Amino acid sequence: MLLELNNITKNYDDTVVLNDVSFSLEPGVYGLLGSNGSGKTTLFRIICGVIKQNAGTVNYNHDDARTNPDAFRSVLGFLPQDFSYYPDFTGMKFMLYIAALKGINKNFAKKRCLELLKLVGLEDVKNKKIKKYSGGMKQRLGIAQAMINDPEVLILDEPTVGLDPKERVRFRNLISSFSENKIVILSTHIVSDVEYIADEILVLNQGKLENRGVSSALVNTINGYVWESMVETDKLDEMLAKHIISNQKHEATGTILRIISKEKPSNNAQQVQPTLEDLYLYYFREDAER
Known part of the structure; x- marks a missing residue:
């Protein structure tokens, strides 16, 4: 076949x-x-x-x-x-x-x-x-x-x-x-x-x-493009507007964002292993930003 x-x-x-x-x-x-x-x-x-x-x-x-x-x-x-x-x-x-x-x-x-x-x-x-x-x-x-x-x-x-x-x-x-x-x-x-x-x-x-x-x-193919970063509450809106976010977890000290970006999005950002969901958002980022 x-x-x-x-x-x-x-x-x-x-x-x-x-x-x-x-x-x-x-x-x-x-x-x-x-x-x-x-x-x-x-x-x-x-x-x-x-x-x-x-x-x-x-x-x-x-x-x-x-x-x-x-x-x-x-x-x-x-x-x-x-x-x-x-x-x-x-x-x-x-x-x-x-x-x-x-x-x-x-x-x-x-x-x-x-x-x-x-x-x-x-x-x-x-x-x-x-x-x-x-x-x-x-x-x-x-x-x-x-x-x-x-x-x-x-x-x-x-x-x-x-x-x-x-x-x-x-x-x-x-x-x-x-x-x-x-x-x-x-x-x-x-x-x-x-x-x-x-x-x-x-x-x-x-x-x-x-x-x-x-x-x-x-x-x-997107290894090195996915990050996690702790973001303070007063900077959260700025990060959400600037980057593709695949997940966010709220904690007492701030919000942990999972960010898809070719460049390091913040000083404290750490690279993490990408997933297929991250890949989807990477390819269809324009839809994710709407």
Whole structure:
């Protein structure tokens, strides 16, 4: 399995949303990390053929996906950010409906739907209406419908937004279980989600592929840029306005700030080991300052 994006560019009038994005992916879990508006959803919609790029190609196993879109869709699973469902359908009825849309044999479809509902932990509520599902249950149903055709390429757009910590952990574990024989691309701006499950992280910033690599290697690129400093109360506002702050802890003698800066931000600042969250703020500092 090989998914290749070659020089993908997308414009809306004079606005460049994606600018010459290229990468190739083999089986594994990939985290597409970017702030809101960085182009993640647009990139996914281009891969899935929902919208067309202005330039570039999407190739799967060296074939252009647009040359034979039906063949590519047959190996593709997609959970969009705005996942839609029929609230009065039960989980099982909805899955059978999706199976019918995919052209799956009716006899096989029932077995497959039950198998997937069990996999995502919805077997006991398969006959309950979706409008009575929790947010986490709806997201798990979204994963199940994306898996209905046993896809080789699984694309998940912001799948953990709105989930509580327990549901997010369950969701991450579920995604990790798919990684051996599929290309799984997960987009998010929730750093911990990609940190725990992604084999590799791709950083998309203002429509450009800024960097890619394993988490530890990416974090190492900002080694020496992260500091901790005790700041007196009367100087706190000045420091907050001047620097990117990833954390602050208030104590009786002042406030300990975790600061991202190439230069030493104060006389008493001490360098500390960077984290993936620090890296996120470093790349998307303009968003953090708003």
